[in-house]
Amino acid sequence: MKRMLFSVFGILALAVATLTPAFAQSKGTVYYLVPTLLDEFQTGSVSALELFLKQVGYDFKTLNADNKTDAQQSQMNDVIALKPKAIILAAVDFNALKPSVEAARAAGIPVVEFDRQITSTPSDFTSVAGTVEIGHVAADQAEKLLKAKNGSVKGKILQVLGDPGDPYTLDIQKGFEEKMKAFPDVKIISLPAMQWEASNAGTIVADQMLANPDIDLIFSHAAHLSVAGVASLEAAGKKPGDVMLMSSNGAPVGLDLIRKGWLNVEVEQPLYAQAAAVAMFMDKVVNKQEIKPGYYDVLGLKSVVTKEAWGPNIKIPGAAITKENVDNPAFWGNQKPPTDTVKSVE
Amino acid sequence: MNPRTRHALELVLDNLVWFMLVFVLVVFSLLIPNYFQLGIFANIIEASSVLGVMSIGLALVIIAGHMDLSVESVAALSAMAVGILFCSSGIGLGVQLHPEWLMVPVSLLLAVLVGGIIGAFNGLLIVRVKMSAFIITLASYIWVRGLVLVVSGGRSAQDLAPAIRWFGIQRLAGLPLTAWIAIACYVIFSLIMAKTPFGRHLVMIGGNETATFRAGIRVNRNLIIAFVLAGAIAGLAGWLLAIRTSGATANLGVGLLFNAFAAVVIGGVSLKGGVGTLPGVYAGVLLLSAINTAINLMGLPANFTQVIHGLLVLAAVLLDAFKQTIRQRLA
Numbered sequence: 001m002k003r004m005l006f007s008v009f010g011i012l013a014l015a016v017a018t019l020t021p022a023f024a025q026s027k028g029t030v031y032y033l034v035p036t037l038l039d040e041f042q043t044g045s046v047s048a049l050e051l052f053l054k055q056v057g058y059d060f061k062t063l064n065a066d067n068k069t070d071a072q073q074s075q076m077n078d079v080i081a082l083k084p085k086a087i088i089l090a091a092v093d094f095n096a097l098k099p100s101v102e103a104a105r106a107a108g109i110p111v112v113e114f115d116r117q118i119t120s121t122p123s124d125f126t127s128v129a130g131t132v133e134i135g136h137v138a139a140d141q142a143e144k145l146l147k148a149k150n151g152s153v154k155g156k157i158l159q160v161l162g163d164p165g166d167p168y169t170l171d172i173q174k175g176f177e178e179k180m181k182a183f184p185d186v187k188i189i190s191l192p193a194m195q196w197e198a199s200n201a202g203t204i205v206a207d208q209m210l211a212n213p214d215i216d217l218i219f220s221h222a223a224h225l226s227v228a229g230v231a232s233l234e235a236a237g238k239k240p241g242d243v244m245l246m247s248s249n250g251a252p253v254g255l256d257l258i259r260k261g262w263l264n265v266e267v268e269q270p271l272y273a274q275a276a277a278v279a280m281f282m283d284k285v286v287n288k289q290e291i292k293p294g295y296y297d298v299l300g301l302k303s304v305v306t307k308e309a310w311g312p313n314i315k316i317p318g319a320a321i322t323k324e325n326v327d328n329p330a331f332w333g334n335q336k337p338p339t340d341t342v343k344s345v346e
Numbered sequence: 347m348n349p350r351t352r353h354a355l356e357l358v359l360d361n362l363v364w365f366m367l368v369f370v371l372v373v374f375s376l377l378i379p380n381y382f383q384l385g386i387f388a389n390i391i392e393a394s395s396v397l398g399v400m401s402i403g404l405a406l407v408i409i410a411g412h413m414d415l416s417v418e419s420v421a422a423l424s425a426m427a428v429g430i431l432f433c434s435s436g437i438g439l440g441v442q443l444h445p446e447w448l449m450v451p452v453s454l455l456l457a458v459l460v461g462g463i464i465g466a467f468n469g470l471l472i473v474r475v476k477m478s479a480f481i482i483t484l485a486s487y488i489w490v491r492g493l494v495l496v497v498s499g500g501r502s503a504q505d506l507a508p509a510i511r512w513f514g515i516q517r518l519a520g521l522p523l524t525a526w527i528a529i530a531c532y533v534i535f536s537l538i539m540a541k542t543p544f545g546r547h548l549v550m551i552g553g554n555e556t557a558t559f560r561a562g563i564r565v566n567r568n569l570i571i572a573f574v575l576a577g578a579i580a581g582l583a584g585w586l587l588a589i590r591t592s593g594a595t596a597n598l599g600v601g602l603l604f605n606a607f608a609a610v611v612i613g614g615v616s617l618k619g620g621v622g623t624l625p626g627v628y629a630g631v632l633l634l635s636a637i638n639t640a641i642n643l644m645g646l647p648a649n650f651t652q653v654i655h656g657l658l659v660l661a662a663v664l665l666d667a668f669k670q671t672i673r674q675r676l677a
Binding site: 040043190191198207210228234 | 598599
């Protein structure tokens, strides 16, 4: 019996000894506070950040706030108590999380804003595609599509927003409408799909196609909303190409719709590059070193770091995905994570 | 009051929600451009199919004096199960059966089975272990939605097999088949509630569980059946939801539970149990859908939808209290 116990403890000790060097190699734990997991972009961000942060030597943990601001505030308090090397925050609510960001930084924990920019208080690094800029890219594409169809930039656009309580969709709307103001002959009908729920978007499309059968273009703020929109168009007897469609975020389902001829353009959020940028600068963030402004190559995308009032900010350009480039593996919607290893910026 | 007036008054009281529906449709048709057209009315009925079916199960349990908060998540899980198996894009496995029509009964059976199992789980805990229906079904509401997330990994399944999608595209008398399925469900369950001992027993249990038990009726068995039915019907709603959106996302159906509760209450079902009919619930569902469509066409911010729903539920409860007062006077 004694011999058996010794053997078991011996094996355990060996296992622990084998594991110890692995722990020693880690630079520490980084927490990612994700706003929700009911969204393919957010789910993808978890795996992308994990992949890249491990490549630069950090352990990675995720907490999901289920789109609840108060839950994310509590998570911030809990994580601050755990004293991680850094916190990556994709805020549910840009303003409500401001005190939590300040509390973390006051406790000496660097905060990195991911995807959702908080400009009202300083943070240690921000990696965004720029939600307003996504709206701008979408507007450029809408301009091209309407011009190709109607000869000039005129017509009717149905804009299907996400949940009206989500600043993310409001920013895209702001960017889109800001640029489309230049075209007075374009009428935009904007309606929100409550809680980003697909069948709500389907109902909006079905109703609007009856009330405004002359709609030229439907712009949904997420690819999964376009899927429901297509289902409603299909049920109304429409075929691919009868109504032009566009959406944003670059999810796999959007790319599938392009391949099937339903969707004309998907405005991509460069998920992999956004996550890779966080990993590239994590050492500098953790060691509180200066992040120099300038251009950086992030997974082949020319990205610019600027010094803003809220801290160093890297902006990665979003891309317009069309039938011509839909199979490019760089788009996260193609679900092919980059094989190149990310290296820390020296 | 002469008998004819009394009879007319009772008819109005019994069908108040239908009169409200007609009133709302007339007002919207007069005031909102493009509202008055057959296509819009068809949309209202079509958009009510998922909520309508889900509300049947919820109404059965509420009439029996309990509640089921899990129906929304159960529908989402059933939709995801169908989506994963029979969608060809995203996380869909694109399972093919030959002949193709076999996919219809198999997917339907799967959805109903998933719902029925969760309903049975809820029912057994509530009836046999004597736990609160509110707590048990609230827990199910949470863990079942979590399960949707686990099985989908947060990703979506799209491009449902054409044989199943056919129900969302094919029309009969201007309405998609999914809407006819919802209408058929209402007819069948209304008959069950009105004409079968099971239906009458549910109403009795909801009115007074102890008295029903003393009358020799198998209360526990009937209650478990009601919960299984609520789950299975939610599964059917999930199947319709997958058809309607040609797949499933992890957040599919979010918010349906509160709309279902609103429809049930507006439809005249008492949350205390023992009172209510399914046709009234269907009128409640159509009323909500008619208002949603009006908001879509008016271009009002959707936040108004929730305000209007809330006020409508409040109005329905007040009307219900008013109805009771008039009935007491009539008696």
